[in-house]
Amino acid sequence: MAPEALAHVLRPLQSLFRPERFPALLVGLHVSDDAAVYKVTDDVAVIQTLDFFTPVVDDPYDYGAIAAANAMSDVYAMGGEVALALNICGFPPTLPAETIAEILRGGAEKVLEAGGALAGGHTVDDEEPKYGLAVMGLVHPNRILTKGGARPGDLLALTKPLGVGIIATAAKGDAADPAHVPPAVASMKRLNRDAARLAQQVGVHACTDVTGFSLLGHGYEMAERSGARLRFHVERLPFVDGAARYADEWLFPAGTCRNETCFGRHVDFAPGIPDEMRQLLFTPETSGGLLLAVASEKVDRLTAEFTGAGQPIWIVGEVATGQGIETVA
Template identity: 45%
Template sequence: MIQTVDFFTPIVDDPYMFGQIAAANSLSDVYAMGGEPKIALNIVGFPNCLDPSILGDILAGGADKVKEAGAVLVGGHSVQDDEPKYGLCVSGFVHPNHIFKNYGCKPGDVLILTKQVGSGIVNTAIKAEMASDRAIREVTTAMSSLNRKAKEVVEIYPVNACTDITGFGLLGHCVEMAEASEVTFELNVHDVAYFKDAIAYAKTGLVPAGAYKNRGYSAAKVDMHNIAEHYIDLLYDPQTSGGLLISVEPQYVDAIMDEFEKAHMDTTVSVIGTVSEKSDKLIRLH
């Protein structure tokens, strides 16, 4: 049995979309462990000064996403709060022999990422009213997209390690996985899929504070020599409902990427690097 909980404040203006994104984010931990979500409970904080219909739209978005996941929403709990908050407590199941662990990467493995990077930077641009319509559409689609398809594609292959990319950013989660696996990741910065316009926004300084906090936590473990500053900001950018980072042996990569194409993913899947023997740095950017 897998048990997880997650909730946060609104990151988009549309309440229904906020409910969808928050629910997809909460369900992600189950998929990241190779499991199937079965039961969900709403967690709600809501101010009494807002129209109750807003809460209804948030809950409707979450309920539709839970239904899409094939799980059942069985209730929940709400409290009065100064700021809206929403998420889920989720129970799921996975066979003990088929659990995806966030460690176990082997030298020679290839690293696959199933969603674009830079949602925090795009959301910062949205708040500043500087985001393009295409960037807004892309980021909301990706954040509300379940990691279900990604999990179903790779579960038939021997996955050595897997995690979902969330608030610590891509590099934060890579450091965690590499350290636990006692290996070094060789990441190709230009092979990572980024959200449309996210690079341009990063260049203009539309970077959330969380990216700098993430960098301060693990920068000493990352070789970022000769890498442009805006790419470092993107790789440390805190993600909301990010994709799965999967470590597999190279002989399976072509078949997996073919299966991703057949699955008609709503997100961009990219091969972002390889795993090598442990060196003086946990991550090397190229």
């Protein structure tokens, strides 16, 4: 569902769940973020989220692992750890049992890697395969990360390369170079767990994961929640191999246009940034990395901690006063 349409249908529900009636709901419909957060005790808050989608790759095991990593990413974006997960499944009756088993195995092993327990789930018949997870995470109420804390002067860091969405689209159309697919799959399967732990260790002001709304869409959400302006430098943005090529060939998924329609009016592009790059920055990502806003005096420590842990990180922009998104060369 497009972001604007989603906001429209959720708006009437806000009056049913007012914050004063549910004071333990720290993050919900009135303070939307990557996941809901409910305070249980002074030391424990529950993070609740779910996500599922149709196949983005042909291999069933990889599909299950990517879908699981994507679903759990919201827990990491909120600063927590995965505790429990349930399968969400929609499969055609004609889909071989062996294929279903591989999808579920991919998801289960990814939950195990995250340190969580898979405790069951629910399955329905569907014409097209759909798989994902409902996930419960845990976090200390004082250590919740949200989109809304970015401050002017902060620097912006990204923990995974962009472009996996257009690689997956090219692969679906048999237009992808076979050499470009495995690195994109590996990126989508990689958990954001270590990145979130390092971000918590150093301390960051804001965090979100880059998924279906694209870098610019999720970046705008951070800017809007923070009351600030985000500036991205195109030359600093990392991309998986092949992404620029398929952008030049205009192999964009339908979600690119939806994101541009919704968020485009909030984005200012510097002259000289080509249309292909503009579209690529509106292209949905799957199981993307974390976008972090960190105080400038902590950036050297952040990059050192990531490098020491063998985790990639790129400094891709900064937070300024104002509104919306600015994209410069």
